[in-house]
Each structure stands twice: as structure tokens, then as C-alpha cells.
Amino acid sequence: ARGVAAAAEGKLGLRHSQQDYQKVYDAIAEKLEQEGYDDGSLAPVLVRLAWHSSGTYNKEDNTGGSNYATMRFKPEAEHGANNGLNIARDHMQKIKDAFPWISYGDLWTLGGVVAVQESGGPTVPWRPGRIDGFEHHVTPDGRLPDAAQAQDHLRFIFYRMGFNDQEIVALSGAHALGRCHTDRSGFEGPWTFSPVTFSNQYFTLLQDEPWQWRKWKGPAQYEDKKTKSLMMLPTDMALVKDKSFKKFVDIYAKDEDAFFKDFSKAFAKLLELGVPTSQFAGDAWKMGSE
Ligand code: HEM
Secondary structure, eight states, X not given: OHHHHHXXXXXXXXXXXHHHHHHHHHHHHHTOBOTTSTTTBSHHHHHHHHHHHHTTOBTTTTBOSSTTOGGGSHHHHTSGGGTTHHHHHHHHHHHHHHSTTSOHHHHHHHHHHHHHHHTXXXXXXXXXXXXXXXXXXXXXXXXXXXXXXXXXXXXXXXXXXXXXXXXXXXXXXXXXXXXXXXXTTSOOEESSSOTTSOXXXXXXXXXXXXXXXXXXXXXXXXXXXXXXXXXXXXXXXXXXXXXXXXXXXXXXXXXXXXXXXXXXXXXXXHHTTTOOGGGOOSSOBOOOOO
């Protein structure tokens, strides 16, 4: 009976303290650097996993979000927007094997927090409480943004999650990290010159660089005129084409502290979408490495 009780408590996360989760944090942090993979770090793809596992939320019917970790199931794993995230999920499975008591939703969202913080980004308050759901919790395809579209689409997608224009721009600043891959999204290249460092460079580049359509066989994307080594998606460019969005691009380009503060808030909110407050034991924690 003791074993059953312990297993039940383990499932509910009751027996685990902040120190226990800190051990998971440390284990994720320790394995972020991966020589030979992309720009040398798994941080960008872990941020993308955390975001895609949360961004399915619909505030109208309270479906989707990070609660049930439904990307474990084939239908959602195969949504086009999730191409390539098997790399992140397979990597996180090794962490799960070492800490089997953590739920997948908690693990993947904590992974996003570790990745942002360890790449030099802001501290993102986080707390455990997500539970593993079932395949019937999978939401329909099409809830994540389509990079080929423009501002109306961004608003349609992110307003559905409960975000406003300022939060849309702040969240988009995550594209300081990582790159596009032809075999995942069809697009190609990094947004910034330092794709493993979390910074406001995405906004300074959006604001300062001349961008032009890239001439290539792939999907329509922009390249920077000067070096032709950076890229912007049509949805990234929408942030400077739309007046209300542009206002925040200008603020974040000028003031990295403002970006870090707003990103931290919006990202913490994103990672809790779809999780009933009753599943959280208390206030969010500030985790971090020594
Ligand atoms: C990568 C689209 C918002 C974080 C990508 C890729 C696309 C994309 C097409 C390339 C995937 C690949 O080929 O590997 C979009 C669109 C968005 C959006 C249309 C709408 C605004 C966000 C948000 C976050 C985020 C809100 C996080 C807060 C990332 C990261 C990568 C990425 C870190 C790099 C992944 C890697 O290097 O493997 N995004 N994204 N994106 N996205 Fe977004």
C-alpha cells in the first residue's frame, strides 16, 4: 500500500521539492552543448519544443496547451509545424529516464526555461504541475503559426492563445536563437549572427538591416542585403510592416532590459497555457544554475 501511495504522490508531483526539479534543470543544462549539432547547442530546438507544446492553446474552449504533452502522440508529432522536434523529444527522453517522476509537460517546459536562461536570457519563473494526458487530448492541426503569412494571421493565432500585440512581438524575439532547416520547415538559415546567445539582436537586425527577398528555389523568405547570411520569415517581417507591432520592435531594439523583462513574462505565461491553476502547488520559482 505504501508503494501505491508513493506512486500516486509521485504522479501528482507532491513529493518533489524545488531542489528535486533543480536536479532536472542541472541535468538538462549539462547536456545543452552538443558539438557538431547545428551551432553547437540544443538550446534553440528545446525552446521550440517548449513553445510548440504550449502554443496549441485555445482560450475559447480551453483546449490545448502544455498540460497533457500531447506531442508524444503520433497525430500531433506529425503536424507539419512540429517537423524536427523529434530530435528535442528524443533528447529529453534521456532526461525523463533519469527522472521518471517528472511529467512530460513539466519536463518540456522546464527544458525551454533552461535553454533560455543558459543561453544568456532572462530568468523565467516556472513551476511544476502538468500531467500526462491521452491521445484524445490532441488538438487539430493548424493551431501553430504559418511562417508564410502576415500580421492578420499572427493576430488570429496569438489572440486565440490570449496574447496581445506587445506579447506577440516579445515572444518573437526568441528567434534570436536557432535557425531554420530545409528538411524541417523548408526555410533556411539563422536570424542572427549569434544563434546560441539569447539577446535582442533579432530586433536590432529587423530594425537596422536592409532586407530583400532571397532568390532561391525554397519558400519565400528574406535575406540581409549585406551578408546574405541571415534570414527573416514573412511573419518576422510583418513585425516591422505593421505599425502596432513596429512600436514594440523599436522599444526592444533600443532596450534589451525591456525585452528581457517582457519576454520572461510572456514566455512564463505561454508555458502555463491550458494548465488548471489547481494543478500548481504555489507560486512560480526562479530556477537557475549555480
Ligand atoms: C524556429 C516559425 C514564433 C522559437 C522556427 C522555424 C520556423 C518558425 C519556420 C524553423 C524551424 C526549422 O526549420 O527548424 C515561427 C513563426 C512564429 C514563431 C511563424 C510566429 C510568430 C516563435 C516563438 C518562439 C519561437 C513564439 C518561442 C518563444 C523558435 C526557435 C527556433 C524556431 C528557438 C529555432 C529552432 C532551431 O534552431 O532548431 N520558427 N516561429 N518561435 N522558433 Fe519560431
